[in-house]
Amino acid sequence: MAKDIDATPRNSESIDDEMRSLKIQDTGVDRAEDIQVDSDQSKFSAMLGILRKVAGVSDVINLRLSLPSQLLDPIPNLEYWNYMDRPEYFVEISESDDEVERMLAVLAWWFSKLLKHSGKVLKPFNSVLGEQFFCRWNVNGDAEGEGTVSSGSTTVSISEGSTTNNGGSSEDAVVVEYITEQVSHHPPVSAFIYRCKERGIEAAGYDHISAKFTGLSATVTTGAHCNGIFITLQNRGNEMYQCIHPMANIVGWLRGSIKVQFAESSYIVCEKSGLAALVEFKEERWFGKNKENVSGKVFRYDAVQYGEQIAQWKLKDIPKSCAVVATFGGDWDRRVAVRRTDGSCAERTLVDLTGLEVVDKTVRPVDEQGEMESRRIWGPVAAKMLQGKYGEATRLKRGIEEGQRALAAARKERGEEFAPALFKKESKVRGKPELLDDAPVNV
Numbered sequence: 001m002a003k004d005i006d007a008t009p010r011n012s013e014s015i016d017d018e019m020r021s022l023k024i025q026d027t028g029v030d031r032a033e034d035i036q037v038d039s040d041q042s043k044f045s046a047m048l049g050i051l052r053k054v055a056g057v058s059d060v061i062n063l064r065l066s067l068p069s070q071l072l073d074p075i076p077n078l079e080y081w082n083y084m085d086r087p088e089y090f091v092e093i094s095e096s097d098d099e100v101e102r103m104l105a106v107l108a109w110w111f112s113k114l115l116k117h118s119g120k121v122l123k124p125f126n127s128v129l130g131e132q133f134f135c136r137w138n139v140n141g142d143a144e145g146e147g148t149v150s151s152g153s154t155t156v157s158i159s160e161g162s163t164t165n166n167g168g169s170s171e172d173a174v175v176v177e178y179i180t181e182q183v184s185h186h187p188p189v190s191a192f193i194y195r196c197k198e199r200g201i202e203a204a205g206y207d208h209i210s211a212k213f214t215g216l217s218a219t220v221t222t223g224a225h226c227n228g229i230f231i232t233l234q235n236r237g238n239e240m241y242q243c244i245h246p247m248a249n250i251v252g253w254l255r256g257s258i259k260v261q262f263a264e265s266s267y268i269v270c271e272k273s274g275l276a277a278l279v280e281f282k283e284e285r286w287f288g289k290n291k292e293n294v295s296g297k298v299f300r301y302d303a304v305q306y307g308e309q310i311a312q313w314k315l316k317d318i319p320k321s322c323a324v325v326a327t328f329g330g331d332w333d334r335r336v337a338v339r340r341t342d343g344s345c346a347e348r349t350l351v352d353l354t355g356l357e358v359v360d361k362t363v364r365p366v367d368e369q370g371e372m373e374s375r376r377i378w379g380p381v382a383a384k385m386l387q388g389k390y391g392e393a394t395r396l397k398r399g400i401e402e403g404q405r406a407l408a409a410a411r412k413e414r415g416e417e418f419a420p421a422l423f424k425k426e427s428k429v430r431g432k433p434e435l436l437d438d439a440p441v442n443v
Contacts, residue, residue, distance in 0.1 A: 139359075
């Protein structure tokens with residue numbers, strides 16, 4: 001039976017004497033930095049100590065941080081960091097014969113993947129080089145459904161066999177598969193592919209982020225190896241959408257309740273249809289509340305003339321020569337409404353995340369997983385954390401990290417480069433990962 005892992009903030013009194021150090025390593029050697037945390041201090045103290053150590057560092061992600069287990073959540077990074085919070089939106093993307101409606105369907109999915117960020121942000125286990133994660137979702141493909149009503153507390157699962165769908169019947173269900181692998185450790189980069197074979201839809205990309213602490217928040221942007229998410233509709237002549245991530249501010253460190261605020265702009269382009277969508281986020285006010293925190297437009301563009309410029313545009317910069325076909329706005333973490341400019345329909349809901357929670361995934365039992373799969377690697381650490389045995393959890397975690405350093409040293413001594421087991425190495429240069437023909441996929 002799957003166990004739910006409570007992701008609500010843990011009582012800081014559980015911090016024991018063995019968890020008082022934070023390792024910060026550069027690309028050459030390890031150097032230990034101690035964060036002194038007395039047993040009667042709060043999680044606030046631990047977070048403040050970490051902030052002092054990393055303040056002013058140009059890219060925190062490129063530091064090799066080894067956090068004590070009390071400051072982590074018991075879930076692997078590759079499992080947590082995925083884009084199928086509500087996969088029913090994904091499988092609907094290719095359904096319409098109207099190219100504008102397909103772009104709007106991409107937008108609806110784009111907002112739905114932000115659902116996990118509407119609550120508490122988790123800090124998962126850092127992935128080891130070559131780590132893999134596989135799962136699937138059985139969905140009925142009905143993005144108009146009510147979804148699952150959230151109980152108000154965030155839970156995630158790391159145990160074997162967790163599975164639910166979004167409420168559809170098994171007879172109508174289609175399957176979305178998730179395949180991912182950590183293909184670089186310094187910098188940390190993972191390759192991923194989502195696919196729904198029944199609908200001929202695939203989404204692929206590389207995850208690589210850059211983060212810098214500024215004051216009491218962290219600014220997170222995409223790293224050099226991330227060119228966004230590429231969605232390909234095979235049954236629409238391989239129509240492809242490139243979806244570029246927004247910038248995010250991570251706030252609430254000192255309160256011990258971290259949340260995400262999106263800022264600036266993101267965009268989606270489809271060269272084949274000549275359509276683009278520009279999404280503009282509004283930063284939260286210090287006092288009061290914005291009426292809406294997101295707005296945007298879908299417009300036609302000339303890829304030759306404007307393809308390289310869209311990345312710098314704000315909504316006010318869209319040229320008059322780019323015909324606007326739809327406008328949208330609302331709150332990214334609640335409801336976003338859309339209106340077609342041709343008057344073909346009244347304003348309608350594009351996506352409504354109110355009352356929804358992240359849909360559970362189906363994962364093979366641990367005894368059917370390979371040695372490099374996430375739950376196989378991190379399961380013992382998570383089990384100790386769930387038992388409140390953080391000292392033992394951290395010893396196991398550090399053992400995994402030391403083992404990885406030994407493997408890296410051995411590869412270096414032999415003059416060998418790491419080769420991914422699932423993805424073509426050359427695809428990293430192109431920015432859109434491709435599976436090896438003989439990739440051992442264990443979905």
